[in-house]
Amino acid sequence: MSLVASAVALNGGAFDSIPFLVSDIGNASTPEQRTALAHEIRNTCINVGFFYITEHGIPQEMIDNLFTIMEAYFSLPLETKMKLYHKEVGSGFKGYAPALDSNLDPMNRGDLHEGFEIGWEELIPKERDEKRANDGAMAGANVWPSEPAGFREVYLNYYHAAVNVGRLLFRLFALALDLPETYFDDKTKNSAAVMRINYYPPQTGLESGGIVGIGAHSDFQCFTILWQQPGIQALQLLNSQKQWINATPIPGTLVVNIGDQLARWTNDIFRSTVHRATNRSGVGRYSVPMFFGTDYHVPIEIFTLRFRGVTATREAGSLVRRREALGGSYDRRRVTDVCRPATGKTLRRAGGRMSSTTT
Numbered sequence: 273m274s275l276v277a278s279a280v281a282l283n284g285g286a287f288d289s290i291p292f293l294v295s296d297i298g299n300a301s302t303p304e305q306r307t308a309l310a311h312e313i314r315n316t317c318i319n320v321g322f323f324y325i326t327e328h329g330i331p332q333e334m335i336d337n338l339f340t341i342m343e344a345y346f347s348l349p350l351e352t353k354m355k356l357y358h359k360e361v362g363s364g365f366k367g368y369a370p371a372l373d374s375n376l377d378p379m380n381r382g383d384l385h386e387g388f389e390i391g392w393e394e395l396i397p398k399e400r401d402e403k404r405a406n407d408g409a410m411a412g413a414n415v416w417p418s419e420p421a422g423f424r425e426v427y428l429n430y431y432h433a434a435v436n437v438g439r440l441l442f443r444l445f446a447l448a449l450d451l452p453e454t455y456f457d458d459k460t461k462n463s464a465a466v467m468r469i470n471y472y473p474p475q476t477g478l479e480s481g482g483i484v485g486i487g488a489h490s491d492f493q494c495f496t497i498l499w500q501q502p503g504i505q506a507l508q509l510l511n512s513q514k515q516w517i518n519a520t521p522i523p524g525t526l527v528v529n530i531g532d533q534l535a536r537w538t539n540d541i542f543r544s545t546v547h548r549a550t551n552r553s554g555v556g557r558y559s560v561p562m563f564f565g566t567d568y569h570v571p572i573e574i575f576t577l578r579f580r581g582v583t584a585t586r587e588a589g590s591l592v593r594r595r596e597a598l599g600g601s602y603d604r605r606r607v608t609d610v611c612r613p614a615t616g617k618t619l620r621r622a623g624g625r626m627s628s629t630t631t
């Protein structure tokens with residue numbers, strides 16, 4: 273396993289770039305190499321909450337195929353796509369979401385992107401699919417459009433490859449937390465694995481109208497594995513000095529970011545960093561998050577005490593404070609619940625992130 277890690281650059285305690293980990297996370301390696309990689313992951317989770325990985329094991333051809341069907345799907349007429357509108361079909365999360373369907377940051381007026389979301393599904397359906405049956409809030413069948421041809425197969429091929437990346441990452445996160453490498457294995461038998469394809473139309477207007485690509489939010493599963501389209505800058509992260517730092521797309525990489533659940537598990541030592549995206553490139557942009565978590569019944573108990581030798585160089589700001597900075601408050605006692613910001617909107621957990629409905 274090769275490991276080339278760029279150091280976490282801290283400017284007055286705030287990050288100003290995202291570390292880059294080059295590592296073959298899947299291949300067997302010496303315990304020393306895995307420990308070294310876990311150490312880098314720990315540093316970046318404490319200080320940034322985001323990192324790039326390469327050599328992740330998802331073949332480029334699979335990504336190219338996904339890109340092709342995303343382009344074909346999102347260019348269908350709106351009325352065709354709306355036949356699978358997620359609020360009218362499936363479990364409520366699965367299916368198509370048109371532009372401005374969500375508004376993740378209550379300070380804004382809407383998120384200018386379309387999406388199509390799925391949960392667990394075997395490529396070759398099983399008669400009794402334990403994972404599907406134990407899929408918590410995501411239980412129930414996925415819905416699939418009849419066009420473009422091959423959509424389901426291409427989508428699911430990438431989905432399962434990303435699930436494998438998630439499993440490998442859980443092992444590294446365990447090491448990064450000074451836990452046995454297999455710590456999460458029995459907690460991730462029916463892992464939450466919610467995947468979405470996103471299309472951001474080009475946005476020429478300013479954000480002053482309150483329309484952004486996706487408003488400032490944190491993800492809420494354990495972590496997200498994000499493919500973002502090379503060549504188009506859109507994703508930004510908020511550092512502790514309230515500066516937006518570009519997550520520049522790097523060809524061949526995936527972006528991994530910590531979500532609220534792993535942040536809470538570590539008592540916010542690992543940070544679930546607020547992020548947003550807006551596409552001002554003049555051409556359409558695609559991204560593919562996989563929101564990855566544990567089985568739905570696993571209790572989240574803080575295991576901070578297991579940390580040894582962590583120098584928590586991150587600022588003291590907790591998830592609660594970050595939420596308050598965004599105009600909301602956060603109920604720390606429960607993982608599966610609501611966030612009630614001052615604007616009178618309710619943020620509801622949907623798929624892998626918060627969605628907002630006016631109450």
Ligand SMILES: O=C(O)CCC(=O)C(=O)O
Nearest residue numbers: 470500507549559561625
């Ligand atoms: O499109 C992106 O780059 C980010 C997407 C995102 O943050 C999300 O879907 O939760």
Ligand SMILES: [Fe+2]
Nearest residue numbers: 490491547625
């Ligand atoms: Fe996100």
